[in-house]
Amino acid sequence: MNYFSFAKGMTVMAIAFATASCSHETDLYDQSRKEKESTENFKNFVLGGREVDPSQTWSTSSSVQLTINSVIAEGTLKVYAASPVGQNVAPIFVGTIAKQEQKTITVACPNDVTRLYVAVYDSQNYMRYETVNVTGSDLKVSFDAEEAAARNMTRGVFKAKSYSSSFNFPSMADDENFLSAVPNGVKSYDEVGQYGYAIGTSYIDESHTGGVNIWGYWDGSKTSGGKLYIKGYNDYSNRKFYVAPNTEVYLIEGATLIISAGDAGNLQGGDNYYIAKGAKIIAKGELKVNNGLHMYNKGTIEAPKLSVNNTSLLYNANIVKVNGEISVENNQSVIVNDNEITAGSMHTAGSGHFLNTGKCEISGQAFVNSNNNSWVNNGYYHCNNFKYEGGSWNVINNCKLVCDEDFYMNLGQNQGEFKLDGSVEAKNMFHGIGYTKMTGKSIFKIAETITCHADADGCYFGFYGPETDANGYAVVQAKKITATSLTQRRSITYRNYLIVATNNHWEQCDKYDSSVNGNYPYWDQGDNVKMSLKSKDDITETIEATECNAGISGKSAIVIEEPTMYYYYAFEDLGTTDDFDFNDVIVRLSAPVKGESTLEIVAAGGTLETYVTYGEGSEPIRVGAEVHSAMGASSVKTMVNTDKVDTNNFAILGTIEISDNAKVDQLPIGIEVKGSKGETVRVTRKVETGRSPLVIVVSGDENGKWFWPTERVNITAAYADFGEWGANVSNYKDWYRTASGSVVNY
DSSP states (O other), rough: OOOOOSSSOHHHHHHHHHHHHGGOOOOOOHHHHHHHHHHHHHHHHSSSTTTOOOTTOOEEEEEEEEEEESSSOOOEEEESSSEEEESSSOOOOEEEOOOOOEEEEEEEEEEOOEEEEEEEETTOOEEEEEEEOOOSSEEEEEEEEOOOOOOOOOOOOSSSSSOOSSSOOOOOOGGGGGSOOOTTTOBBHHHHHTTTTOEEEEEEEOOSSSSSEEEOOESSSSOOOOOOEEEEEEEEEOOEEEETTTEEEEOTTTTTEEEEHHHHHOTTTTTTEEOOOOEEEEEEEEEEEEETEEEESEEEEESSEEEEOSSOOOEESSSSEEEEEEEOOOOOOEEEESSSEEEEEEETTOOOEEEEEEEEEESSEEEEEEESSSSEEEEEEEEEEEEEEEOOSSSSSSSEEEEEEEEEEETTTSOOOOESSSEEEEEEEOOEEEESOOOOEEEEEEEEEEEEEOOOOEEEEEEEESSSSTOOOOOEEEEEEEESTTTSSSEEESSSEEEEEEEEEEEOOOOOTBBBTTTOOOOEEETTTTTEEESSOOOOOOOOOTTTBBOOOOOSSOOOOOOOOOEEEEEEEOOOOOOOOOOSEEEEEOOOTTTTEEEEEEEEEEOSSEEEEESSSOOEEEEOOOOHHHHTSSSTTSSSSSSSGGGGGGGEEEEOOOOTTTTTTOOOOOEEETTTOOEEEEEEEOOOTTTOEEEEEEOOTSSSSSOOOOOOOHHHHHHHTTTHHHHHHHHHHHGGGSSSSSSSOO
């Protein structure tokens, strides 16, 4: 049943009585003749002499039946004609739905729209939505449980605080190895040396003018060079510096050792270098920590390039400065940074392992590309780009990773993951094949765009929040989330307790629709995943900003500010039959919100006493006051909102109860006009083959607005494509979106 409610205590009975009193008027007006005249002029002045398309309904929308099966979602149900993510879009239907409920509704879908967006909002206004292609008048969409079977994936255990690497990183050397002075009794290299080399224990300082060439001795199983202590300033950039394998080298506090490019690349395996506070090694070429060499630094290391290979170790507890690349690449080689590393780029590969607990500044690219290595950040890591390929189960960010430009991840199928307990900040992100696993209150803060391409049969690559919400939700935040191709079967998966916050997500296509090259371009949203409509200032989760987390200032509630969708019933009152401006009376009906719609008068271009009516038959019910009066005009001779619009003149006439299956673009809304001779002219929406329209029904745009022609402007002058649409309903279905002439604006 439809009913009206009115202000000022007016009742339906009183209005019905007032309408009935008009039945005694004498009809001195030949309405049939005027309608025939209007039809003939419409063909000439609007359609260019053509006939009206027999299929024409004079509505820019069509009612379609939509069946929603909600297995997992419950809350406020909204249907949109455009994606609601990141933009204020007027819904064409608002209702409610419960879990395990199936309901069928009717929505007025704009004829130029090919896809509908069906969204369910929870109590905090987080959203999950599905799409359905408009391929007829009977559509179906399902909010089903996440597909647990056939995932073919390894699922790790989410920890409450941080992730641990399966690789056991070594510890720093004992303090006793970092010396403030050469031990008593140690003689100089010149004293113990013979024939240009020394064996055993000695020291060098600035007094030594020659080279250093410790050949070592064979102890029956290996070569050993004993111990060498270095104090003072020692520049070997133009002289030889060589110590045998398995030599212990101690840089005393304040010592400096400068070595040539050749010698920096020829340090011997098994050597241990202990660099004390204030001491410094300066390499003129690539510093190669190779073949089991261990270098422990509490001072400073400077080099144009540094590499750690073949079971070697660099443990930094103070400063490492590398102009170019720093790399750790194979055979269980390790870099541990407990204080500060700066470099032009960093490369972790093979079975190399990297751990940062301090500060790491990489001006260029950080590159991780192996399926058997470790990259673990428990501190602050800053780079220009972060690129992760190959795949590993030990790539972990437990603190803060900041990328000036891009974070890139694309792994081998079932070859690895990226674990996050903290935050990643980047300008852009690419998420290809691989799993991203996140703890509660961890966050990806992407300033611009996340691009996804995680298509693989039987795999659910993508973002995974924690498996419980005990420590809060994980957050993925970006201005835009898009895919490299919308012909993929699946581009990304969202799972567990995760908030996805973006201004613009690529369309959630109907995953059961195989019309697009047999593929299903969609993203997969798990049961507990929340979709926020905006990337910023629209998240209820609060994440404290710390040294290890960029943080989010959450709100107590998300407020959705959406425009209202309206359907505009634009009338010709037959006062004239040749202007066809369709602004004599314009009434707009709001899209139903939980069973109710408002009826509003927004323009009156006629100059006769006019009422809006509702209902079929010869005696429809008048709705509200006379239209000019309702809009604040002092006389029926005053045109309102036909040259310029004052929205303050819009007037709500009443509220209609709308059932879920009402066709809001086809309601019996009409007008009743009193002529100058007392005649009564009634115009209602009726569709007759070949007849010109007395009323057209125009759906609003994404903001719910339509801009009607100004006074005495033919609708084809205001909208050039209207006539083409009138003569062929298949053409120019979107004519109402683009004005070509004089229309009102508001």
